[in-house]
Amino acid sequence: MRRRPAPRSVALGEMSSFEPTAAHPVRLRIRSLPADTHFDPHRHAFAQLAFCASGVLQVMAAQEGADEVTYIVPPSRAVWIEPGARHAVHVLEHAEFRTLYLHASVTPPGWTGCRVLMVSPLLRELIEALDGCRDAARERLLSALVLDEMRRAETQPLGVPLPASGGDKRLRALCEAVLRAPGERANLGAWAADVGASERTMARLFRSELGTGYQQWRQQAVLAHALPMLANGTPVGQVAAATGYASESAFSAMFKAAMGQPPRHFQPRRA
Template sequence: MAIRDLRPTSAGELFIGGAARRGTVDSRRLPLYAAGEIDVPFVISGQDEVISRDTLWEKHSHPTHELLWNQRGASSAAIGMRVWTITPTVGLWIPAGIPHSGWTPTGTWHRAAQFSIHAVPSISDDPVAVDITPLLGLLLGRLNTDGLTADSRAKTEAIVLDLIAPAQHELFLQIPESSLLAPIVAAVRADPAETTTLATWATRLGVSTRTLTRAFRFETGLGFSQWLATARVQHAVSMLTRGDEIDEVAACVGYHSVSAFSTAFRRIVGMSPGRFRAQ
């Protein structure tokens, strides 16, 4: 069979299910800044917004370090060919100057904080997940309120900087770039319950299972089954964050039992789906 090139051609195509290609999307364009290109007058500056329409943030970069998280809902950020999931408990630290795009569904309470590169060293040279603990969330929220004295702001900022650290678990999906794997990627991301086996895919694509296994390992660092589990869990996180029931989520992402789903979820996220949903 002839396989057309299904590799992503735009920021929107990197996000699960092709949602960013719908006609009701609010597409936002922001500048591409180099790290430190603008000298900002703050140490930490916060913003928040309740998103009223599905929103695609076109590729952009900041002169500051950025921390993204949500007060409510799950969103995504794409950096290169990695798609990260952002929730109320797991944020994403993006060092200054790194281009990224984003996808924020309707109803998400989106939050972000910018950090001056002259006052705050990056916690990592690369984008990295950050645990948004209740204390950290409260302190970041305090910085976004009016009436703080200079002394109170400085003390709050110092505690925030002491608390921010890379998370032990992070949820991102490396999207293969080769045309060989593109049909598999497109099918799984359109429907996480996709059950086509690697052997069947090999037959369809006219290659051996060994070739596909090597390709997945080379492009993503994971075997096919691990990559598939991560794609499913990433979708499950979005469903759990909006309050869907665990058994419904398990079925929607291709698991025949809640226990099998829970095992995969715990291995990737570091906690059970029940605990994650409660948080």
Template sequence: MAQAKLQTFGDGVGARKVIPQSLDYASGSHEIAHIHHRAQLVYATRGIVRIMTPETLWIVTSDHALLIGSQVEHELHMLGEVSMRTLYIDPAALAEPEPRCRPIAPGELLRAALLDLCAAGADTAGARRAALLEPLILDLIDTAPGAPDAARLPLPADERLRQICTSLIAQAANNETLEEWAARVGASGRTIARHFRVETGLSFGQWREQLRMAEAMSRLAVGHAPADIARELGYADARTFAVMFRRASGVSPQQFLRREGASA
């Protein structure tokens, strides 16, 4: 990653245990690599947020929230128009301070409390409301169930592999071979293949397919049509995409959508 920028808060605001912020982004927006002294809860009410840490790519939609530990370097990329509601949390206020990242299923109560806190004004009435909501939110975060189905993908540390992965994340439809990528970064195909296995536990082909699968599930979850997703992810047609999706997930894109609708 590029050198991270440290983000801080003013003294008055910084005294609060939970600092809410509402942010709207145009499609394609990017927050450069940075760190906070606080933990950060990221939740998207609209659109998709890709969050890259040194070890992992996370893909966040309205189905999940991601709690990022304090001092964890991360950058954000927006897919589609994004409405993000985020909380900056004093690590000491959490029952177990997060050392890295934890995906959580927010549940209706946490979701409602988070949105209400972000909407509270800075006047006396808003301060009273925040004083009531903050301890509730902290308790709900501490007890929130994990989200094992949250989209994530391991990222390599090797700069050559990182360059390949970053390019594919930005353009998942790219179908260049491993040998073509290896030539681009100045290494042999055999060297790149070996390092992919060692650093991610996956072959190059498996990594790219898992990236496309994570992107596909995220895009389906926010209402993209399967035919559009097939084109955006580099598949010849919707049928080819559906075959890949079923092989990787055990269900068709339509069955995935019905299952997501039933669990919403």
């Protein structure tokens, strides 16, 4: 079996020029990142919105004392990361990475924890317009519109919880294996055998450490795996097969029940 190259860990770089202030409450940082780039776990004192104009990201985030959650971020989605949340980023496909850093004075009230936002075409264009903006009045207007679009954006429960770092290592290994290939096995028993545990033991660990059953957790993993494929234009039938579904119709029914829209809604629109 071919071994994948190790992820390329990169430094965060100088942050002072991107740190938001009361005078400049919204800061934009743009980076072009090759696949397998990895930012080690870190924190910021301010909130941020992680988004990519193209490519796919995996964002892992956790507040102090809370379970870690992993988010798969295609270009149609963004992850809001609250101030102080410990997080790491892994680039799954070459990404044009956009990060908005936000001052406490403009953080939407009541926004705690991390969440996935739907990125509207307007929000996408506003973020691009901030790049290189040197006019203070225009920057204020663009920033106000960015914040308004963020507040109006729909949220989706697309995070996949992972065990805390001090949790059961077998559960952690099983969860990471499913995230890498959710279609490889459909039942918990086969996955449990891989990590040297019984199905009953792993079912109990899912309940005690993640507060959910395996099937409910796996559905979130399937959605996280399927969305980037759909965003890249992969046919629905191929996505269904890659996520372990025997038929396109069964996958589509699950997807629509969870997301409110059929899979084709998340594919690129043809001219």
